[in-house]
Amino acid sequence: DAGVIQSPRHEVTEMGQEVTLRCKPISGHNSLFWYRQTMMRGLELLIYFNNNVPIDDSGMPEDRFSAKMPNASFSTLKIQPSEPRDSAVYFCASRRTGSPLHFGNGTRLTVT
């Protein structure tokens, strides 16, 4: 089991550019979560999916953020256009009903 896989590990981009973060959950897990980690606010839930369906996106900060889960093995988080205040570590996590949450290694995003 390779765990939750995120790519890229690091992303440096200029303000205004589109950023796409990718996540492959653990096989068999039916829920997927996107979290953002910053020094100021800690871990914030952005959005989560159950069985590929978005359930709650109230944590998505603005319309510039969007997330999709086209199938059980892939999800994307997109920021368009990106801004310097979006700089953070973005974590994807997955779980099977009733089991603990497993995190990916995260994507460290820097927007200059």
Added chain:
Amino acid sequence: AQRVTQPEKLLSVFKGAPVELKCNYSYSGSPELFWYVQYSRQRLQLLLRHISRESIKGFTADLNKGETSFHLKKPFAQEEDSAMYYCALSGGSGNTPLVFGKGTRLSVIA
């Protein structure tokens, strides 16, 4: 509303000293509580869940419903325990999101 409070942002202890990382929660039902650990620039890893009632790496945590607390304890800190520790709460049905505290950075000084 679900809330997790970790009052200490940073906790420094000497090697061999006891450690207690505080966690208080707010939830009207029966919560499930967790501790996650994040070593430098790595992923968050599950350390403990209260329903397991086990000790991992010498750490234990007891759910105190009267005080709505789930403090993490270790009798003798080791340098390798230096990390970021997050307390988390899950309420409701099986796949609701975890609500995390803001974390406590533990620094063990040799």
